[in-house]
Amino acid sequence: MPEQKNYDAIIIGGGPAGLAAALSLYENDVKDILILERDRELGGILNQCIHNGFGLHTFNEELTGPEYAKRYIHMTKEAGIAYQLNTMVVNIVPVQTEDGVFKEVTATSSEFGFQQLRARAVILAMGCREKPRGALNIPGYRPAGIYSAGTAQKFVNMDGLMPGREVVILGSGDIGLIMARRMTLEGAKVKLVAEIMPHSGGLKRNIVQCLEDFDIPLLLRHTITEIRGKNRVESVVISEVDENLKPIPGTEEEVKCDTLLLSVGLIPENELSRNMGLTMSPATRGAVVGENLETSCPGVFACGNVLHVHDLVDNVSKEAEKAGRYAAEYIRSFALRSSLKNEPDPESTLMKQFARRNTTKNVSDPVKAVENPDGTRTYTLPCISCPAGCIVSVTVRGESEILSVSGNSCEKGEVYAKNEVTAPVRILTSNVRISGSDREVLPVKTASAVPKEKLWECVKAVKELKVQAPVRIGDVLLEDIAGTGVALIASSDAGLSEQF
Ligand SMILES: Cc1cc2nc3c(=O)[nH]c(=O)nc-3n(C[C@H](O)[C@H](O)[C@H](O)COP(=O)(O)OP(=O)(O)OC[C@H]3O[C@@H](n4cnc5c(N)ncnc54)[C@H](O)[C@@H]3O)c2cc1C
Incomplete structure (x- = not known):
C-alpha cells in the first residue's frame, strides 16, 4: 500500500x-x-x-x-x-x-x-x-531544427546549448520576441519574426528592445506555409494572409534557415x-x-x-x-x-x-525623426516604461540639446524618452559558463544599464568569462564590463550547499 x-x-x-x-x-x-x-x-x-x-x-x-x-x-x-x-x-x-x-x-x-x-x-x-507544431498543420517533413520557443529558451539559458544558427520565428508574442534577442546575443542570425495577425501579441518594450534594437524584421499578416528539408530544416516558405487569415496565393517567399522557433500560444x-x-x-x-x-x-x-x-x-x-x-x-x-x-x-x-x-495589445511604432524647418528634429517614440505605452515626442537641437518633450503621462516617461533619443541604454542579461556546480551556465546581468552602443562589447566580455562555483546571487563577476563603469553580477546562485 x-x-x-x-x-x-x-x-x-x-x-x-x-x-x-x-x-x-x-x-x-x-x-x-x-x-x-x-x-x-x-x-x-x-x-x-x-x-x-x-x-x-x-x-x-x-x-x-x-x-x-x-x-x-x-x-x-x-x-x-x-x-x-x-x-x-x-x-x-x-x-x-x-x-x-x-x-x-x-x-x-x-x-x-x-x-x-x-x-x-x-x-x-x-x-x-506551449502549443506544438502539430497544432498548426504546416505541411512538410519532420526535420530536426523545429522547436517551441520555450524549449529553445531552456536549451540556451539553462543548458548552454544553441539550437541553430539561422533562425525564423513564427509568432510575435513575448516569448518569440525575447527569443529573437536571446538567439541574436548568442550569435545566431534571426532572419525574421512572422506574425499572422495585423499586430504583435508582445509587449511594446519587447518589440523595441528585442527586435528594433537588432534590426530584426517583424512581418505582420504573414505565416509559414511550408517547412522544407528532410533531415534538418533548410528553409521555410512565408506567405501573406488575407483578412480571414488565409494565405494569399502568389505571395510565397522562401527564407533559408536551419531553425524554426514556434511561439504560437500557451x-x-x-x-x-x-x-x-x-x-x-x-x-x-x-x-x-x-x-x-x-x-x-x-x-x-x-x-x-x-x-x-x-x-x-x-x-x-x-x-x-x-x-x-x-x-x-x-x-x-x-x-x-x-x-x-x-x-x-x-x-x-x-x-x-x-x-x-486580448484586445488591448498593439504593435509599437519604431522611433521616427522628422526634420523641422528651423533645423531641429522631432522624434516620436513609444514609451516602454510601463504598459500604458504613451507616444512621446522629443524635439532636439544639434546633437543632444532637448528643447521639448510631450505626450508622456509621467516623469519616468520623460526621462526614458530623453535618454532614448540622446544616449539610449540597455540592461544586458545573458549567461556564462560555470564549473564546479550542477549547472552548465549561470545567469548574469549588468548591475545597471549600459550604453546601447556598447552592448556588443559587453556581450563579448560575457562570452569570454568563465566562473567557478560557488556563486551567490548578486556576486560581482566583472567590476567594469567593457569600460562602461558598470559591474556584471550573478543573477542566480550556483554550487551553494543550501541554495537560498
Ligand atoms: C518566455 C517567457 C517570458 C516571460 N517574461 C515575463 C516578463 O518579462 N515579465 C513578467 O512579469 N512575466 C513574464 N512571463 C510570465 C511569467 O513568467 C508567468 O506568468 C509565471 O511564471 C507563471 O507562473 P505559474 O506559477 O502559474 O506557472 P509556472 O511558472 O509554469 O509554474 C508551474 C509549475 O508547476 C509544475 N507542475 C506542472 N504540472 C505538475 C504536476 N502534475 N505535478 C507537479 N508539478 C507540476 C511545473 O513544473 C512548474 O514548476 C514570461 C513567461 C514566459 C514563458
Whole structure:
C-alpha cells in the first residue's frame, strides 16, 4: 500500500503561483502545507527566463526571472513550508471521509515512490505549456531544427546549448520576441519574426528592445506555409494572409534557415483538472472559478497560468495570494463547507480581464525623426516604461540639446524618452559558463544599464568569462564590463550547499 498522509493544504506546482499561494496560506494561519513540484527546483518557468522585466509591481524593481523566483523561494524556506521536488502529481480525487470531503492526491517520484496524500484543500498551480507544431498543420517533413520557443529558451539559458544558427520565428508574442534577442546575443542570425495577425501579441518594450534594437524584421499578416528539408530544416516558405487569415496565393517567399522557433500560444496545463471533472472554460482553457478562485470542486482552488495565461508574473503572485487566502478560509470552515456545493460564476472577473487582455495589445511604432524647418528634429517614440505605452515626442537641437518633450503621462516617461533619443541604454542579461556546480551556465546581468552602443562589447566580455562555483546571487563577476563603469553580477546562485 502506498504511504498516506493528511495535510491542510497541498499545492500542485512550485512556480511563482504555487509559492505565493503557499505563503498566503501560511500568513493566514494554515501551516500544514505541502508543495509538490515535478521539476528538480522550485521557481517554475522563471528559472529559464533570465531576462529582466519581472517584479516591477511586486518589488518596484526590474528583476530577472531567477531573481524574482529566489525571493519567493527564500520566504518559503524561511517559513519552513514543506515541499517535495521531482514529484509528479498524476491524479486528484475527492474522497468522502468521516471528517468531510478530503482531496486525495496521487503522486510519483523516484525518491518517495508512489504516494497517496490527502488534503482538506488543494491549490492548482501547474502553469501552462506551449502549443506544438502539430497544432498548426504546416505541411512538410519532420526535420530536426523545429522547436517551441520555450524549449529553445531552456536549451540556451539553462543548458548552454544553441539550437541553430539561422533562425525564423513564427509568432510575435513575448516569448518569440525575447527569443529573437536571446538567439541574436548568442550569435545566431534571426532572419525574421512572422506574425499572422495585423499586430504583435508582445509587449511594446519587447518589440523595441528585442527586435528594433537588432534590426530584426517583424512581418505582420504573414505565416509559414511550408517547412522544407528532410533531415534538418533548410528553409521555410512565408506567405501573406488575407483578412480571414488565409494565405494569399502568389505571395510565397522562401527564407533559408536551419531553425524554426514556434511561439504560437500557451495552453493552461490542465490534464489534472480535466481528469478530476472540473468545469472548464472554453475561453481561457483553464478551470471555471468563482470570485474566490474556487473551482467547481469545493476546496479545489486554481491560480496562475493554469487558470489563464498571464503576461506579468506580478499578477500571478497577486492572484495566488488571493487563492491562498480563500483556501485558508475554506480550511477553517472545512466541516461546514465540505457539504456545500460552490456554484462557479462563468462570467468571473478573471475571465473579463482575459478578454480585455486580448484586445488591448498593439504593435509599437519604431522611433521616427522628422526634420523641422528651423533645423531641429522631432522624434516620436513609444514609451516602454510601463504598459500604458504613451507616444512621446522629443524635439532636439544639434546633437543632444532637448528643447521639448510631450505626450508622456509621467516623469519616468520623460526621462526614458530623453535618454532614448540622446544616449539610449540597455540592461544586458545573458549567461556564462560555470564549473564546479550542477549547472552548465549561470545567469548574469549588468548591475545597471549600459550604453546601447556598447552592448556588443559587453556581450563579448560575457562570452569570454568563465566562473567557478560557488556563486551567490548578486556576486560581482566583472567590476567594469567593457569600460562602461558598470559591474556584471550573478543573477542566480550556483554550487551553494543550501541554495537560498
Ligand atoms: C518566455 C517567457 C517570458 C516571460 N517574461 C515575463 C516578463 O518579462 N515579465 C513578467 O512579469 N512575466 C513574464 N512571463 C510570465 C511569467 O513568467 C508567468 O506568468 C509565471 O511564471 C507563471 O507562473 P505559474 O506559477 O502559474 O506557472 P509556472 O511558472 O509554469 O509554474 C508551474 C509549475 O508547476 C509544475 N507542475 C506542472 N504540472 C505538475 C504536476 N502534475 N505535478 C507537479 N508539478 C507540476 C511545473 O513544473 C512548474 O514548476 C514570461 C513567461 C514566459 C514563458
